[in-house]
Amino acid sequence: MxxxxxxxxxxxxxxxxxxxxxxxxxxxxxxxxxxxxxxxxxxxxxxxxxxxxxxxxxxxxxxxxxxxxxxxxxxxxxxxxxxxxxxxxxxxxxxxxxxxxxxxxxxxxxxxxxxxxxxxxxxxxxxxxxxxxxxTEPKMRARVLGLNGALLSAGFTVGALLGGTLVSxxxxxxxxxxxxxxxxxxxxxxxxxxxxxxxxxRVRTDLPGAVTVTGGLLAAVYAIIEKNAVAAVVGAVLLAAFWLVELRAPAPLAPVRILRRPTVKWGNYAGLVIFFETAMIFMMTLYLQKVLGLSPLVTGLIFGLPGLAAVAAGVIAGRLIGSFGHRRVLVAGMTVQGLAVLPLVFLGSGRAGLAIVIPALLIGFFGHVTSIVGYTVTATSGLPNEEQGLATGLTLMTQNVAITAAIPILSSIAATRGSELSGIHLALTVDVALTLVSAALIWFGLRPRDEHRERAAEPASSPRGAGEELTAAAE
Structure with missing residues (x-):
């Protein structure tokens, strides 16, 4: 036989x-x-x-x-x-x-x-x-992106641990x-x-699209940093104009059909929520130094061990995606990330809280990096090779905007409370709620669709790329 x-x-x-x-x-x-x-x-x-x-x-x-x-x-x-x-x-x-x-x-x-x-x-x-x-092979691609996530986490960890020593x-x-x-x-x-x-x-540049999206993003990010209402309005108007331009442009910078794909749309939404977690790290830095009175060196060491777990998560996540698919791994990682932060909402002002902080950060960082790999694979799936630059540009734009916006937003939420500790509790509560609700929305948003109905709904000018067929087979 x-x-x-x-x-x-x-x-x-x-x-x-x-x-x-x-x-x-x-x-x-x-x-x-x-x-x-x-x-x-x-x-x-x-x-x-x-x-x-x-x-x-x-x-x-x-x-x-x-x-x-x-x-x-x-x-x-x-x-x-x-x-x-x-x-x-x-x-x-x-x-x-x-x-x-x-x-x-x-x-x-x-x-x-x-x-x-x-x-x-x-x-x-x-x-x-x-x-x-x-x-391009789906399982290898997931592992490579997992390794990328691991090394990015390693970079942050090495920088945090060695930065002070190097500068000193x-x-x-x-x-x-x-x-x-x-x-x-x-x-x-x-x-x-x-x-x-x-x-x-066939190089054709979409100058109106480039001007409106770049100007809109610059104005929006500036509005968040400086809490400037005029810049926020300008940013909203320019981004709305960008959407209208892309609907009519002969060679759009970001074709609307791509932005409407569930993997691109929900993957990038996941990225916004996942990288909002950088504000949690900021809040915990305030807790460790302002509430517990720890030194910057000790704070760096406390973040160092969870950082090592994050490195391991990047390697493991790629393998998990190869076995279970990006939808399951993305949502599971976000759920772990949110639940790990939940105990931090109830921390007190005593140093005994470190017994909760360190394991919570370790588990949370593991879920965080698993989510990063999951959202990167999700948001770049289903697109042909010639649109991979646009897809990765979208994911990195999402990441940068979230990192820039997260700390000002959660800091403003924390400032609504009278004491530093209660403000940190409120900000972390918002972070947990946003992460867990978003995980549920993404689970349903990425649910498998009926293939025949989806193909019939697609315009003739928007053929499915080879990458999408690979993704469908992998799922």
């Missing part, structure tokens, strides 16, 4: 391993540097003469272009070549990091941070779309200079290993 044939698990070639090393190394570098710079903020401000009130602009100068231009650069990567945009972003990052490291005044420093934000908006969607278009031993300028050798190494290796990955023929 013939033995049953089973396909062996896909194996990476040497070239694919080197591509992974380059693309994941770039993401690790950016996340570690972001974390190191957060630790160094007071020293950076003092070094260039920024007042305490001006410190938030060191982060905001980076966040505005990183959030506002990611979607545009993601689409440009599809049109003009992903490798080209990735390498251009690395060149800009090198120059911006040198400028920041040598900055002698606040103006130069903030300019360097803005240029770093532009470089991030260029490199991250290009790198992610190179990953999703290079590793050297100087705040090391937070900028550390990027330069890594970026130069990537620029030397990448051209010979990574193919273009773009669609340079």
């Amino acid at each position: 013939a033995a049953a044939t089973t396909s062996p698990p896909p194996r990476l070639t040497t070239r694919e391993r080197l591509i992974l090393f380059i693309l994941l190394g770039a993401g690790f570098m950016l996340s570690a540097d972001f974390s190191i710079l957060n630790v160094a903020l007071p020293d950076v401000g003092a070094g260039v003469g920024l007042s305490l009130g001006g410190l938030p602009w060191i982060a905001s100068a980076y966040a505005l272009p990183a959030a506002g231009f990611t979607l545009l650069f993601g689409r440009l990567a599809d049109l003009f070549g992903r490798r080209n945009l990735f390498l251009a972003g690395m060149v800009l990052l090198t120059g911006a990091s040198l400028l920041g490291g040598f900055a002698a005044n606040a103006g130069t420093l903030l300019t360097a941070r803005a240029l770093q934000g532009f470089a991030t908006a260029m490199t991250t969607p290009a790198a992610m779309s190179l990953l999703t278009s290079t590793f 031993l050297l100087s705040w300028r090391a937070a900028f200079f550390i990027n330069v050798p890594v970026a130069v190494a990537i620029l030397l290796l990448a051209p010979s290993l990574i193919s273009g990955g773009g669609v340079p023929d």
Whole structure:
């Protein structure tokens, strides 16, 4: 009797391993540097003469272009070549990091941070779309994105644990200079290993769409940071105009048919909720330092152990998605994330609460990174190769907007209460409720649809891509 044939698990070639090393190394570098710079903020401000009130602009100068231009650069990567945009972003990052490291005044420093934000908006969607278009086999793609999530978490963890030591031993300028050798190494290796990955023929740019979406996102992010009502109205008007432009544009920047796909729509909504969790970390930092009176060093160590669990989650999540599908893993990860935060709502002012904080953060971070991998796979599924830059640009735009908006929103909620502890409790309650309700909505929003009815409803000009067929088979 013939033995049953089973396909062996896909194996990476040497070239694919080197591509992974380059693309994941770039993401690790950016996340570690972001974390190191957060630790160094007071020293950076003092070094260039920024007042305490001006410190938030060191982060905001980076966040505005990183959030506002990611979607545009993601689409440009599809049109003009992903490798080209990735390498251009690395060149800009090198120059911006040198400028920041040598900055002698606040103006130069903030300019360097803005240029770093532009470089991030260029490199991250290009790198992610190179990953999703290079590793197209569904299970391998899920594992690669899981490894990406693990290394991003490792970058944040390494930055938090080593940032203070690095800045103390050297100087705040090391937070900028550390990027330069890594970026130069990537620029030397990448051209010979990574193919273009773009669609340079039939290049048509949607200038009205680019202007309205970029202006709308910049205004919206600025409104959140500065709590500016006029900017909020301008942002809403421009984003509404963008939607109308895309309905009529002959070569839209973000085709509305893509934005209406359940995987893209619900995947990106999940990303907004998942990265809202960054505000929980901020709230817990306030709790540990302001309520319990712990030092920044001890606070970093408390976050360090859960950070290691997050690294493990990134590796495990890719395998779970290969076995159970992205819908189940995404919703399960969000549910774990929300339930893990729930005990933190009832913390008191005594240090005995650390017995709850550490395991809750460990479980919560595991669910958080599992959710990140799940939403990334979900939001980039079902699209053909030539639209992967747009899909990854959307996911990264979602991530940047959520990270930028989360802390101001939850901080405003916390400020409605009289005491610091009760304000933290209220903010965490809102976070838990948002996460768990959203998990339920996403579960139903991503439920399998009737294939024949869905095909009949699709316009003739919107054929299903090969990636969508693979996703349907995997689910």
